[in-house]
Amino acid sequence: MDFLPNPLIIPVGIIIGILVAAPVGPVNVLCIQRAIERGFWGGIAAGLGAMLGDGLIALCAALGVGAISGAVQVHRMTIQALGGLVLVAFGAKLYFSSPRFVPVTPNREHAETLRDFVWDIPQTFLLTITNPGAVLGLFAIFGGVSSFVEVNSYIDALTIVAAVMGGSLAWWVSLSHLIARFRHRLSVERLQLINRVAGLLLIGFGALLIGEVVVKRIGLL
Template identity: 40%
Template sequence: MEYLTLLVSGILVGVAVAAPIGPVNLICIRRTLKYGAVNGFASGSGAALGDGVFATIAAFGVTAAIAFVKTHSFWLQVLGGLFLIGLGIRTWLAHPHLDDSLPENALGDLLPVIGTTFFLTITNPATMLGFMAIFGGIAGFTVGSEDYGRALLLVASVVAGSALWWALLTGFVGFFRNRMSDRMLEIINHVSAGLIILFGLGVSGRVLWERFL
């Protein structure tokens, strides 16, 4: 059950960090509209790899700082929950447009696009800070292991969650390929924002329940 909880938590983290509509999401949406869902998903895989890099840094950093996490786990989890709630609200209030995306890569080779989404992900300081804050919310799941098995599982599940988001997003856009509009994009944004806020409330509610009740 503990490992199942860790797996589900990692997947939710992966979805939460990938879901907000930004440059990478818009690149994937635009390429899906132009080339199809498979191409769009392949474009998003670069972002999933970038999320894996951040997840590795955050997970093993938390694991190596067991004493610190044990001492400050309550506030780390509260911070993670509040960050998610704030991120969700910010995402809800955003008004993305398809025309805001980066220019299309005209080359048939996907490697430049994958490299672009990977670079955009790893060079975004907000993503790194977000990972550290969110991982603080589930830090307790990685504490107490003498090996790195839990951290490895968490990293793998985060990458899986990120990939799941790209599969869902590009599949949805591909299905409505001929009918996508800014309004549909805003609906996607609101759905992702709602999921992020619910996850943040879940993290905060769990730690407050354990602390005071």
């Protein structure tokens, strides 16, 4: 029986995965932009990167890796500044790049697949793991979950991590499918506007992260 996880872990993990994926943030902005520009598989590729990032953080939290949590706390401003710079770079690239609009009904012989957008996976993965808010938030969530759902073994820990990733993936599949159903109404000009707005939002998120670090540094002087 020790090899069977606590059955409550699975629904709790799925809910955590959805709650972590759903709020609007820099990663969400990029994933939504990818789904609008590139269609269902573009959104899935970006969502997979976010899911893998959430999964890695959740694994560390579920296994009680206190050293990682402590390192994040100690080096939080460095990580935050790095994350801010990455966001500004992604935002600037998105703002100035020409939209790559994937047709809604492509030629079957040249239909886009997940493999065509695989490079988006490491991009959103990097954005996720360099976001100190996401890291500390997941550690805090797991700390609260442990008060009413027991995670007593490695099987329990791995199960809840898998459930978190499953909930995150379910969110991105649903959102990408929803966007794919309505993106046919967009023109290249509207897509260019969406790219610029998304780019400005990413730059804004990055500037806020960097600004907070600067303010804290000045306050320490």
